[in-house]
Amino acid sequence: MDARAVPSQQDRTAPQKTPWGLLALLMAMTGIGPVSLNMLVPALPNLISELQTDIGTVQLTLSLFLLSLATAQLLLGPMSDRFGRRPVVLCGLSLSAIASLVATFAWSIELLIVARIVQAFGAATGVVVGRAVVRDLFERDRAAAMLGLVTTVMVVAPMFAPTIGGLLDVAFGWHSILLFTGIYSLLVVIWAALVLRETRPARIPGASFLRDARALFASATFYGYVLVVAFATAPFFTFIGGGPHVVVTMMGRSSAEYGVWFMTNSIGYMAGNFIASRQSQRFGVNAMIVIGLGVEFAGAAIAVLALAVGEHGGPAALFLPQVIVSVGNGMLLPNAIAGAVSVRPQAAGAASGITGCVQMAFGAAMAQAATVAIAGAMTAMPLILIILAEVVLAGLIYAVLVLPRRSA
Template structure:
């Protein structure tokens, strides 16, 4: 049973951070190399963009099944299987000789990498109640985001000095090490009364979850709100490297500002959610995001040739907002039916990543013919407004 009084074991929290970081690191570390890969494989930017969007799609699909499987078979065995798949696929991608081969291994890599994300959230809900779970998810994400924050910088440096292939060697080695750590140190947290996992169970629990206005609200805000971040991932490398003629390493440095701001939002959540509640915190996060989206349109419109700051400085507010509302949305979604925390986490992750994949791929095509960052600014404003609308329709009355 979840308890607010039970102290969080430090070793468990660090392990949750490590296994949850595998997916975001694998996603972000290749981003700075995408313009160069288009040249290397003699293909279009849109085709190379599939290494990002199909990775996100793989994260989405696998979460839909990994969550219920962890309800049925336990958190630990599903985690181990998923991360083993990621390690093998990463080393396969390292030796890819065509863009098609790389995309295939990249998609397989994502199928396992999502296990740490979706099951980590379920483990936290196994151990803690609603508001405490939001604080713990925020805590895990705060430290976990250090790795995704640094990974574009590391990926840019590896691409510049060694080649993009070695980014996969790093990810594969990390996945293998975390798998061994799980085998040695992770206790099984799934409650004994949770025994779902079959198709009938998945359909039944999904039906109950989607019948809940609260669940719909949390999932929609999560998916729509975070798609602004994925739109940035899909567009910013081309904008900074191709349109603004900056290096992939410089892009990685600018991206650190975005990730650091996200950490600030996570920290705010861990310090305040148990006092103000998750629904109010979601509203605060969306206010930050809308302010940043409007500022992006203004900066790009007024200073179209001023450089990366027009995109990344307004991202400070947007990323703080993401860091506030995301852990609260996840905690709310997995608390609607605690007996199906894995299923709820899987559905939430699926919709978040599927929406993100669509946003990233669309942005890859929109910016390919753009001369400024305005298409990105407009898309981020639209999805932020949609997330805010979902909040007022489904969740506002609970504050």
């Protein structure tokens, strides 16, 4: 069932002016998860010595955080459909703030891990409910344009959070990092309490939460959009998994040089997000998905050709085509998300939660697969072929599950 067949009251009355204040709040909410995840990374060596543990155990503060961030969305999305966006946001982000402050005073690695799991559970609220709020307030194509701005924070945060975390760790110790994230979360909670109104659409007479959920889960179009999100954004995670080995081990470059080159991917993704924010309403969700897939395919194909022709291009031969892939990714992602949460607007929270969880879980799996594939390779070709295959499969999924039922 297409979202345009049952437009909500907000769809019909949504203002055309960009609500920058609301978007800033949604970006701040969305940023709590990636900031909390990445800011602690530089402090891991100090955690090992101060809490008298080992690297494998300390790594759980990251891996279990990410797992909790992904799985929590499956619960928080439907809860926001059932109880409303505002109460779920305020409760979830408050939980994240409290867990951050508890983690600040953790005296054992076990307590820190538990606190980080709870912190991630609450932080997931910002990601899943933020997307649902955008869909509540805007029709599908306009929502894609707004999501193009909101999702930018998912790339900006990993660029700068580790640097800030490293500075705090050096100056004040690892406790200060968790204190920082706790205060940040608390400020966002206060901001949301003052500004965020309830946006969940009013129920259509005769409708129910369970009925809306069943209609969502019975839609092949919904699964199509979700799988397009997963496969089309997987190249980013695949590159994270295999890129360092290619640049540092195969090419003999430093990790610092890798970090500088990796920023080009983030710039490409932000450029794609900017294009989506400007053009999604003009061309429509489905057209932007097709264009984004085409750009991603072009970048992956160029990378394959570059490696086939010669192996001496250095990091530029690897990263510059990947920038093109990232631009297509940035164009596609907000539109595919908007498509997923628009299949059944009354269940936008559940749709947002499922989409986010599948995206993160599949991305993590592809990052691990890339690490395995590139481990015994002599060139970066296995990594690039995986990326190309992911883009091709995303296109096939779109053609089979979404294209026959599309409305734009």
